[in-house]
Amino acid sequence: MNWLLEPFRHEFMQRALFGCALIGFTNGALSAFIVLRRLALMADAMAHSLLPGVAVALLLFGLAPSGLFFGALVAALLVALGVQIISGSSRIKEDTSLGLLFACSFSLGLVLLSFSPAQVNVTHYLFGNILGLADSDLWIIYLISLMVLPLLALFQRPLVLIMFEPSIAAIQGIWVKLLTYLLMGLLVLSMIASLQAVGVILALGMLIAPAATIYLCSDSFPAMFWGGGLIGMFGSCAGLFVSYWLNLPSGACIVLTLGLIFFVAYLFSPKYGALPKLLRRRQHFHGTSGPH
Amino acid sequence: MLHQLVIKDLTVAYRRVPAVHHLNLVLSCGHRVGLLGPNGAGKTSLFKALVGLVPLATGSVNFGGHGKTPAAAEIAYLPQRSAVDWDFPVTVRGLVEMGRYQRLSWWRPFAQEDARAVEDALSTIGLNDLADRQISALSGGQQQRAFIARSLAQNAHVFLLDEPFAGLDRPAQDLLGDTIRRLAEKGNLVIAAHHDLKTVPELFDQVIFLNRKLIGFGDTTETFTEENIAGTFDTPVLSGATDSLGR
Numbered sequence: 001m002n003w004l005l006e007p008f009r010h011e012f013m014q015r016a017l018f019g020c021a022l023i024g025f026t027n028g029a030l031s032a033f034i035v036l037r038r039l040a041l042m043a044d045a046m047a048h049s050l051l052p053g054v055a056v057a058l059l060l061f062g063l064a065p066s067g068l069f070f071g072a073l074v075a076a077l078l079v080a081l082g083v084q085i086i087s088g089s090s091r092i093k094e095d096t097s098l099g100l101l102f103a104c105s106f107s108l109g110l111v112l113l114s115f116s117p118a119q120v121n122v123t124h125y126l127f128g129n130i131l132g133l134a135d136s137d138l139w140i141i142y143l144i145s146l147m148v149l150p151l152l153a154l155f156q157r158p159l160v161l162i163m164f165e166p167s168i169a170a171i172q173g174i175w176v177k178l179l180t181y182l183l184m185g186l187l188v189l190s191m192i193a194s195l196q197a198v199g200v201i202l203a204l205g206m207l208i209a210p211a212a213t214i215y216l217c218s219d220s221f222p223a224m225f226w227g228g229g230l231i232g233m234f235g236s237c238a239g240l241f242v243s244y245w246l247n248l249p250s251g252a253c254i255v256l257t258l259g260l261i262f263f264v265a266y267l268f269s270p271k272y273g274a275l276p277k278l279l280r281r282r283q284h285f286h287g288t289s290g291p292h
Numbered sequence: 293m294l295h296q297l298v299i300k301d302l303t304v305a306y307r308r309v310p311a312v313h314h315l316n317l318v319l320s321c322g323h324r325v326g327l328l329g330p331n332g333a334g335k336t337s338l339f340k341a342l343v344g345l346v347p348l349a350t351g352s353v354n355f356g357g358h359g360k361t362p363a364a365a366e367i368a369y370l371p372q373r374s375a376v377d378w379d380f381p382v383t384v385r386g387l388v389e390m391g392r393y394q395r396l397s398w399w400r401p402f403a404q405e406d407a408r409a410v411e412d413a414l415s416t417i418g419l420n421d422l423a424d425r426q427i428s429a430l431s432g433g434q435q436q437r438a439f440i441a442r443s444l445a446q447n448a449h450v451f452l453l454d455e456p457f458a459g460l461d462r463p464a465q466d467l468l469g470d471t472i473r474r475l476a477e478k479g480n481l482v483i484a485a486h487h488d489l490k491t492v493p494e495l496f497d498q499v500i501f502l503n504r505k506l507i508g509f510g511d512t513t514e515t516f517t518e519e520n521i522a523g524t525f526d527t528p529v530l531s532g533a534t535d536s537l538g539r
Contacts, residue, residue, distance in 0.1 A: 154399065156398075157393050157398050158393075160390075161390060161393060163380070164377065164382065164390070165371070165376070167340075167371065168369070171344060171345055171369060172393070172394045215381060219381045219426040220382075221381050223381075224381055
């Protein structure tokens with residue numbers, strides 16, 4: 001048992017574990033909406049567009065976490081707004097303007113970071129540094145989770161209707177546009193929360209893998225929502241331990257653990273797994289073509 | 293009280309191009325109405341206008357004289373099967389439960405009354421045994437009936453079905469036809485966009501001929517004529533479709 005408890009002796013590990021559990025659960029629960037609304041590419045673009053905001057905040061306020069938080073928020077909102085403006089006022093479609101803006105804003109972020117007077121390690125924001133969580137980081141993660149989770153749970157019904165049948169939702173008087181914006185806003189917030197843990201590039205893994213896993217195992221949306229949260233939480237914590245024991249980068253280990261859980265479900269899920277499906281088809285084949 | 297769906301001078305337009313012109317119709321509950329017309333005749337546009345999904349360029353829609361705009365819960369629109377994400381993680385029961393969402397708004401918990409309404413809808417439509425199946429694991433006809441069950445749970449009185457018989461085999465068609473007949477007998481109004489003219493007389497007791505404007509409306513026995521078919525579909529397609537009326 002000692003090997004299991006040993007990591008907890010370090011304060012940085014306690015903090016990291018707490019952060020992992022919160023971020024993992026929040027992103028995991030949110031991932032149900034990302035997967036079903038097919039927002040994966042949108043989420044990726046948003047995550048990358050956080051970088052220039054972080055860079056500007058660094059230039060203006062130094063390493064203060066509240067500054068970084070607002071910088072990232074403003075950058076994400078500007079890119080989201082820019083996408084709407086460009087696709088709304090020209091013949092350029094939404095996916096094209098999204099791709100264009102996120103590549104540009106990510107590049108702008110890299111350029112700005114090179115001007116930063118403080119010695120800033122770019123990889124810190126690209127790939128996260130969960131072992132270096134400060135109190136203020138934990139507070140931000142905590143407050144964001146406290147906001148995102150209840151709102152998602154509260155608006156589950158209308159959001160499910162919007163995802164399943166937007167037109168029927170509109171008929172029933174649901175504010176489709178407003179709730180879609182709310183979902184995007186919550187997406188940006190939880191991405192900011194995971195910025196410290198896994199960084200802008202790996203954040204996508206936490207936002208997709210948990211619900212994609214449950215999607216292969218269950219036909220219930222609440223299962224995807226809460227189960228996604230649980231898988232996100234346990235997967236992230238497990239990934240953190242693995243990175244501690246093997247002395248590997250923590251963000252990458254977290255995402256790899258979540259990916260591993262997904263592949264196990266992909267292969268073995270009794271309901272929609274690849275192998276059980278193959279077996280069923282084979283049984284069916286033998287069952288119907290045999291001599292009667 | 294006899295409920296009526298009253299459509300007065302209804303025009304629907306997309307980018308100022310009218311899809312349906314100045315339509316006047318009075319439909320009474322208790323009927324099975326076939327909405328007939330070629331592709332692009334404005335059938336789906338009419339449905340969308342009736343539920344308030346597209347704005348009315350002119351005219352009004354009244355149901356039962358209740359109000360200016362129809363109460364969303366009373367008119368149920370069932371989209372074409374191709375418009376549904378069948379891989380969505382929802383079971384038949386979950387789908388029917390969605391019919392209660394509007395009544396519950398976004399926060400009120402599911403009460404016994406709601407559970408009963410869901411079970412009633414499932415048994416009316418005969419899907420109790422399949423209630424825990426995911427919706428893609430149903431046949432085409434069962435999928436249509438599952439959506440009808442949801443509208444029942446919603447307490448709808450008017451059912452707008454967009455090509456419900458498309459792609460169904462004969463037994464499934466008969467079963468869905470029975471379901472529609474029973475809905476009408478219970479005092480509901482069922483309007484179905486339909487393209488297979490051969491089956492019109494057995495499925496519907498009233499028909500609407502629509503091709504951007506109203507060509508004809510009335511009891512199937514009187515209105516479902518070669519002349520109206522030719523006038524709606526431009527060419528006398530499927531001549532002989534009215535033979536089954538015995539004329």
